[in-house]
Amino acid sequence: MPDPASAPGMGPMLWRLAPMIYGPTVLFALGEGAVVPLLPVIAAQLGADVPTAALVASALVVGQLCGNIPAGWAVSRIGERMTMIVGGVLALGGVAGMLFAPSLPVLAAAVFLIGFCAAAFGLARHSFMTTRVPIAYRARALSLLGGTFRLGMFVGPFLAAALIAIFGDENSTVWFFGACLLATIALLVFGPDPEDAVPVPRVRRSSGDSRLAEDTGEPVTGSIPVPERVGVFRTMWRFRGVLSRLGLAAASLSAVRSARQVVLPLWGVSIGLDAQTIALVVGISGAIDFAHFYASGQVMDRFGRLWAALPAMVLMGSGFxxxxxxxxxSQAAMWFALFAAVLGVGNGLSSGILLTLGADVAPQDDPAAFLGSWRTLTDAGGAIAPLLVSAVAAVVSLSVATGVIGVIGLAGAAGFIRWVPRFVPRTR
Known part of the structure; x- marks a missing residue:
């Protein structure tokens, strides 16, 4: 692994190129964040009932889940920038499908395509950070990357509300997403390429472990020379140990995060709160979450990965x-507001953890194929959690479902205690 001291100028250069590094993610997330809350409404306009509208909305998550491995293949072969450009163009096709969909299957396919392209954007920037950011401040850089996505998903619904108030049409948010995609593509095509501007340590495979590489001290630009590309599925098999251990702990964190978005609104309805109060509580929890996104990176870089992962998981597991x-x-509403805030703190402190751990354990010479598998596993945890909550709540009760998520969170904390020191040893 490269020595942090070998690239002392990387920090200022990273900030100088921040618009090109973080800008595409912010634009994509702003557009996506504006559209996501209105997916059920758009589906209902085409005649969907509540379960069908939920199914259409879930196509976004399914698309992202299915897109990670192909995105890893694409980044390995055509590079981060070109993968994002292709993803942006394809996402424009998804936007057109949403605007002019004649039926629910076409709408669901368009939403799936957008989720598929979101995976390409996320993995491309994840791969860029893995290969180019020194370990000394890797966690802070990746926490900022996670924070840019949080910013888009936090601000996007407010922009959607403003657009609907101005134009009186839900499709105005879809047009806004299209404008964001056009701006993203223009930025990627005509802006400076960070892959050329940010030097990368030349790495050499070690004989003992393909994840470890030696820094020769010679900076290079552009594509990283790779002796052999082993492919996505061979990479999955080669790293089955870390994926089945640390990867499962990471998937539990993703599950707890995803469950929070489902449990809190359902809990508010279950205890008899009105929609405005529920929205206020969930909004405050989201604001607390967003306010803490950078703290996670500071903690991980200064004290180690476990010092951020463990408090986040314990807070969320115990909170659930x-x-x-x-x-x-008798004071159920007060407790609801209190633990929503606790979950917001825990989720904020977990910002960037999955990105950082994935970058730490990925092969440093060609991480994209591994990151595709890593992100598929973590996204699967996030996709399964809402289904688990719904199933347990239907069979038993919402309280039991909430408790199950809490147990998953604490089990994930134990997994981090066991596997982070093994797979992510302190390097300084």
Whole structure:
């Protein structure tokens, strides 16, 4: 792994190129964040009932889940920038499909395509950071990357509300997403390429472990020379140990994060709160989450990855477990607001953890194929959690479902304790 001291000028250069590094992610996330809350509404306009509208909205997550491995293949062969350009163009096709969809299957296919392209954007920037950011501030750089996505998803719904108030049409948000994609593509095509501007340590495979490489001290630009590209599925098999251990712990974190977005609104409805109060509580929790996104990177870079992952998981796991026992209390609304805030803190402190751990354990000479597998695993955890909450709540109760998520969070914390020191040893 490259020595952090070998690239002392990387920090200022990273900030100088921030618009090109973080800008495409912000633009894509702003557009996506504006559209996501209105997917059920757009589906309902085509005649969908509530379950069908939920199915159409879930196509976004399914598309992202399915897109990670192909995105890893694309980044390995055509590079981060070209993958994002192709993804942006294809996403424009998804936007056109949403605008002019004659039926629900076409709308679902368009939403799936947008999710597929979102995976390409996420993986391309993840791969860029893995190969080019020194380990000394890798976590802070990746926490900022996670924060740019949080910014888009946090601000996007407010922009959607403003657009609907101005134009009186839900499709105005889809047009806005299209404008964001056009700006993203223009930025990628005509802006300076960070892959050329940011030097990368030349790495050489070590004889003992393909993940470890020696820094020769010679900076290079552009594509990284790779002796052999082993492919996505061979990479999955080669790294099955870390994926089945640390990867599962990471998937549990993704599951707890995703469950929070489902449990909090359902809990508010279950205890009899009105929609405005629920929106206020969830909004405050989201604001707390966003306010803490950079703290995670600071902690990971200064004290180690476990010092951020463990508090985040313990806070969220304990918060869900405690919330599960408050449903029938006289002050249920107060406890709901309190634990929503606790979950917001825990989720904010987890910003960038999955990105950083994936970057730490990826092969440094050609990380894209591994990161495709890593992100597929973590996205699968996020996709399964809402289904688990719904199933347990339908069979038993929402309180039990919430408690199950809490147990998953604490089990994930134990997994991080066990596997982070093994796979991500401290380097300084």
């Amino acid at each position: 477990l405690a919330l599960a026992f408050t449903h029938d209390l």
